[in-house]
Amino acid sequence: MTAQRTQTLEGLRLALLRLQKGRPRTVDPERKLSIAAVAEEAGVSAATIHNRYPEIADQIRRLLDKDTRRQRDAEHQRLLTERNKNRELRERLRVREEEIAKLVSLNAALEIENIELRALLSARNITPLPAPACAVGRDAAISDTSENTI
Numbered sequence: 253m254t255a256q257r258t259q260t261l262e263g264l265r266l267a268l269l270r271l272q273k274g275r276p277r278t279v280d281p282e283r284k285l286s287i288a289a290v291a292e293e294a295g296v297s298a299a300t301i302h303n304r305y306p307e308i309a310d311q312i313r314r315l316l317d318k319d320t321r322r323q324r325d326a327e328h329q330r331l332l333t334e335r336n337k338n339r340e341l342r343e344r345l346r347v348r349e350e351e352i353a354k355l356v357s358l359n360a361a362l363e364i365e366n367i368e369l370r371a372l373l374s375a376r377n378i379t380p381l382p383a384p385a386c387a388v389g390r391d392a393a394i395s396d397t398s399e400n401t402i
Contacts, residue, residue, distance in 0.1 A: 257304075260296060264308045267293035272315070285319065287312050 253261075267290050270276045276283070276293050283289050287309055291298040301309050372378060 260294070260300075261305060261308070263294045264290060264296070264301065264305055268308065268312065268315075285312065285315060 267276075271279070271283075271285050271289055271293055274281055276289075278295075279289050279293050287301050288298045290308070290312055291301050301312075
């Protein structure tokens with residue numbers, strides 16, 4: 253191996269290492285790892301890496317494949333987490349909707365009862381009687397009162 257080839261190979265290895273560590277000298281630190289980025293960092297062309305240093309090109313490709321797999325796995329994990337959150341939120345929504353439906357039904361029943369009680373109070377010819385001792389609950393008292401006064 254010639255001295256220049258050895259020097260270029262060492263420069264490529266150092267450039268690759270700097271890019272991996274996120275501390276390049278010439279390329280943007282936010283730039284993704286690629287053969288072109290390594291070539292620019294080392295001061296050679298991408299074609300030089302492809303044609304004269306295929307072992308460096310293979311090393312970069314292996315790193316890119318690992319990085320791609322890592323990103324894919326991280327994205328997959330993030331999606332699974334979001335799906336679980338979505339499933340939990342949908343279940344909470346379903347429970348809340350059921351509670352709302354029950355409350356709407358109860359509210360409607362109480363509104364009807366309120367209308368009936370207001371009608372009883374506004375009628376001047378009806379005198380409410382006390383509920384018998386055996387009557388249990390508000391509904392029994394209302395029905396007993398209405399039967400007794402008619």
